[in-house]
Structure formats: structure tokens, C-alpha cells
Amino acid sequence: MGEVSRGARALVVCPDIRRESYDLDPDARLEEITGLTLAIGIEVIESYILPIRQVQPNTLLGSGQVERVSTDCELHEIELVVIDGALSPIQQRNLEEKFKRKVIDRTGLILEIFGERAATAEGRLQVELAHLDYQQSRLVRSWTHLERQRGGFGFLGGPGETQIEADRRMIRQRMGRLRKELEQVRKTRGLHRERRGRAPWPVIALVGYTNAGKSTLFNRLTGAEVMAEDLLFATLDPTMRAIALPGVEKAILSDTVGFISDLPTQLVAAFRATLEEVTAADLILHVRDIANSSSAAQKSQVLEVLQDLGVIDGEDGESSIPILEVWNKWDLLDQDSAEELSGVAEGDDSVIPVSAATGWHVDVLQERLGQVLTAQAQTREFLLSVSEGRKIAWLHQHGDVLADEDGGEGDEGPMRKLTVRLNPKELGQYETL
Structure with a gap:
């Protein structure tokens, strides 16, 4: 062999x-x-x-x-x-x-x-830890070809280690080091998420079963060239890009690893940190391959993972983060299926049929994203001195300024009265200025 x-x-x-x-x-x-x-x-x-x-x-x-x-x-x-x-x-x-x-x-x-x-440092650490966990159980003394085939990282080639006992010790030590490194990476990710949480831009996370077309949609919305092939698990690391939407000057779109049924237990643990990005999102886009005969089963798998992450409440099924379902690959449906599913989609404003490959209905999706993200926006009045130019400029740049009028004279001189629509994130950011 x-x-x-x-x-x-x-x-x-x-x-x-x-x-x-x-x-x-x-x-x-x-x-x-x-x-x-x-x-x-x-x-x-x-x-x-x-x-x-x-x-x-x-x-x-x-x-x-x-x-x-x-x-x-x-x-x-x-x-x-x-x-x-x-x-x-x-x-x-x-x-x-x-x-x-x-x-x-x-x-x-x-x-x-x-x-x-796996492309990022964290992705590689997670994968190697899962690999070692799996290999550890396969160090069987009577496997004479182990030295040639099963040592090191990966199973489909590469020279291995010698002596099973040395392997065991090396694997245990390496796993200990990897866990420490991963803990550090998670802390760093947490800090990055906190920083993004303070930023005024909403975060949209793309989730879905593997090969549902998330990366193709990501590329369509951002103009980025992320690997998007008709392959299972084409994306393993979250990729982030800024996009503009109707009524939203800037939002962050995050593409995540695809979900799959019967994911090996080693990987469920190893990839939890990657999926934690989803829990920090303001909006989740659940991308479904609606032309796949197993689409309903795939949906339940995705919802199960979101439940494990605490995004969806296990008892009442309510989500703590708004979720929109994107019914992708519409161009692959036959006419009867398309007509039947159109009727379902029309009666549910949380469903948007699209074809990421052809671009069909992507403009409708963008419009809907803008509506959802601005739904919590509040209209506020600000009376500011003209000397507070930085705050006035910030409101014009980040908010939807409905009116900018003369505010008369104040203690600090001429005033401006601004009527601005801001979402909660923007309001929080303004208050820190």
C-alpha cells in the first residue's frame, strides 16, 4: 500500500x-x-x-x-x-x-x-488540532505501515514519524501547544469583535449548508474574488468585506464555513471559534440551495448549529438575531418548482429568491437588507454649536440627515439644528465622540 x-x-x-x-x-x-x-x-x-x-x-x-x-x-x-x-x-x-x-x-x-x-493562521491551528485528535486514536501498534503513511499532518501523503510511543508523546505535546495558541487567537478574535461592535457598521453573516452558493453570493455583493467553486467546503475561513446598501452607507459582509450533516466531533469543537463570528452579527443571511432535493434537511442542519451557538432559542425557536433566508440557485429550478416556491416566498417577507450565479434578484436582496438594517433606526434632533464641526460632519457622514437648519444663537455662538435618522450602533458611536 x-x-x-x-x-x-x-x-x-x-x-x-x-x-x-x-x-x-x-x-x-x-x-x-x-x-x-x-x-x-x-x-x-x-x-x-x-x-x-x-x-x-x-x-x-x-x-x-x-x-x-x-x-x-x-x-x-x-x-x-x-x-x-x-x-x-x-x-x-x-x-x-x-x-x-x-x-x-x-x-x-x-x-x-x-x-x-484552511487559509488563516487560526484555521490551520484548528485543523491541525482536529487532525492530531483523530490520529491519536489511530496509533495502533500492529500497524506496520504507520511510519510510512500515517505520521505528520494529513493522510494522503508525506513522510511520517517513527515509533508509535514517540508519536504519542509528540502528539500530546503538540496538542497542548496548539490549545494554548488557539486560546490566544480566540481572545484576539474577541477583541476584534468588540472593536467591530463599537464601530458604527452593521455586520451581516452569510451561513448555510456547504456548497449552497454563499461564496458566489458574497462575490456578487462585494465584487470580491473569493474562492467560489462547485465544491463542498470551498470556504473554511470567514472572509469579510465592506459593502454599501440602500439606506446603509457601509455594512460588513462575512462569509463563513459551510455546515454539513454528521460533522465529526473533533471538528465541531475545532470550528466553533470560526462560527462564533455569527454570534456577533446584526443580521444573518441563511443561504439555501433551493434546487437541491435535500434542501429541507440541510436547512434543519443549519438551524441546529445556530441553536448550538445560542443564536436560536431551543425552546421557542426564536432567534436573537434577525435571519433572512436566501433561496439561491433559482435558475436551476424547473418551471413547476419555481412557480410553487414563488407562491411560498411571496407570502413570507423573510425569504428572498435569488440566483447568485446570474445576478437575478440580487438587487431585491440588497433592498431588503437595507430595510432590515434600518428598521431599528431612530430619528433624533441635535442642537449643536457651529464650533462642533467634527460632530456635525460625523452626523452627515454616518447618519441619514433629514434636515439641517439654523438653530439660532446659543451660549457658544451660532447653532445648527440637525434632524438625523441613526441606527442603534451609529447612535452609540456618536455618544462616544
Whole structure:
């Protein structure tokens, strides 16, 4: 079993275990795990669902199924077998021995993608910590090929460490250092969020299931060139850009990592800090791939994560931050579906159908964003001395000045009376001047 590199030929297997509850149906799960495999540059030669009545502790799959996969591996010259599920270290080792091929489970595959996509220092720290946590459980003494294949960072190549005990000690030490570094990064992020909280500009967070089109919409709204491909997990680090909206001089748009069903536990913990950006937003845009047959299941996954983050109350389902649903990929709907969904969208002002790829209805979305962000704006009167030029200029720059009139004479000379509409953030900022 040599190393596996990009472009390797893979067989993707989706076990469908009886009495196991899944968020998506078997076909949708097979499509998703195939998409994840393609996302890392692996060539999928064959993929299928395997119904499992009784889980085999040593191999997960039944003996007949192991035989079938082995035969297919020979037939199609497969180099890598991807199993959509969590394999125990023993199951992974046994399957590799039986298939005489490298085997990777869902967790390992997602970790591999995350390792490749993470762009910021924090993203890389989070991914490495999750990788090490996963690797730690896979240091099995009888794995003779460990030194060649499973040491270091990443599973699809690269030289490894020697001696399992040295590996264990090194991993524990490295994880300790990473946790300290991450704690420092979180503190810094908290300070940045605090600073943004004091800034007058509202923050809009894009959230959604992976591959829903968040980055394409982000690019459409900001004119930025963020990686936006038809790939699962194309974005891993929050990207921020300033945008102008109707009635809002400046807002900050934040693109976040995509959500996914059955996210490995190591990653739920590792990526919590990335998603914490969402909790500091003034408005959440939930981008949905409305043309996807699993769109409803994907929505419930996203809402579940928002609930975990404390954005949505678990009991009454109320959100502490306004949420707008963007029904993206409208251009991919057939006519009947589009007509049916149009009726639903028209009756709900929190839903905006768009096509980020073609730009259709993006102007309607921008208008709606402006309305939501200015909904809490208050109209206030300010009587200021003309000598307070800085405050007058600030109100003209940041607020919606409805009137600027002569305010007569005051103790400090001529006065100006300004009637200005400000949102709560702007008002708070003004009071600190």
C-alpha cells in the first residue's frame, strides 16, 4: 500500500445501517460523500450504497460485501476506498488488509479537505488540532505501515514519524501547544469583535449548508474574488468585506464555513471559534440551495448549529438575531418548482429568491437588507454649536440627515439644528465622540 495522491482512483462506499438514523436519505448521502471526495482532487471511479443489516465489529461490512469491494478494487484498479461513516481504528486496519488498499473514513476525508482549505493562521491551528485528535486514536501498534503513511499532518501523503510511543508523546505535546495558541487567537478574535461592535457598521453573516452558493453570493455583493467553486467546503475561513446598501452607507459582509450533516466531533469543537463570528452579527443571511432535493434537511442542519451557538432559542425557536433566508440557485429550478416556491416566498417577507450565479434578484436582496438594517433606526434632533464641526460632519457622514437648519444663537455662538435618522450602533458611536 503506497501513498495516495491527488488524482488517485477511488471507490466510494456509503453503508446504510439498519436501525441507524440519518439526516439525509441514502442517495443524498452517497452524492454528498462523492462530492467530498471530489473536493480534494480524488477521481471517483465507482460509488454505491451498501445496506447493512448487522454491523460487523471487525470490518463494519459483511464478508460478502468485503468480497464485493475487493473485487471492484481489482477490476477498476482502485487506489483508495472511501467509507461514508466513522470507522474504528481496528476496522480501518482490517479493511486495509483485506482490500490491500488505503481506506479513509468520513472523518478522515473531511479533515483532509479542511487541512487543504484552511487559509488563516487560526484555521490551520484548528485543523491541525482536529487532525492530531483523530490520529491519536489511530496509533495502533500492529500497524506496520504507520511510519510510512500515517505520521505528520494529513493522510494522503508525506513522510511520517517513527515509533508509535514517540508519536504519542509528540502528539500530546503538540496538542497542548496548539490549545494554548488557539486560546490566544480566540481572545484576539474577541477583541476584534468588540472593536467591530463599537464601530458604527452593521455586520451581516452569510451561513448555510456547504456548497449552497454563499461564496458566489458574497462575490456578487462585494465584487470580491473569493474562492467560489462547485465544491463542498470551498470556504473554511470567514472572509469579510465592506459593502454599501440602500439606506446603509457601509455594512460588513462575512462569509463563513459551510455546515454539513454528521460533522465529526473533533471538528465541531475545532470550528466553533470560526462560527462564533455569527454570534456577533446584526443580521444573518441563511443561504439555501433551493434546487437541491435535500434542501429541507440541510436547512434543519443549519438551524441546529445556530441553536448550538445560542443564536436560536431551543425552546421557542426564536432567534436573537434577525435571519433572512436566501433561496439561491433559482435558475436551476424547473418551471413547476419555481412557480410553487414563488407562491411560498411571496407570502413570507423573510425569504428572498435569488440566483447568485446570474445576478437575478440580487438587487431585491440588497433592498431588503437595507430595510432590515434600518428598521431599528431612530430619528433624533441635535442642537449643536457651529464650533462642533467634527460632530456635525460625523452626523452627515454616518447618519441619514433629514434636515439641517439654523438653530439660532446659543451660549457658544451660532447653532445648527440637525434632524438625523441613526441606527442603534451609529447612535452609540456618536455618544462616544
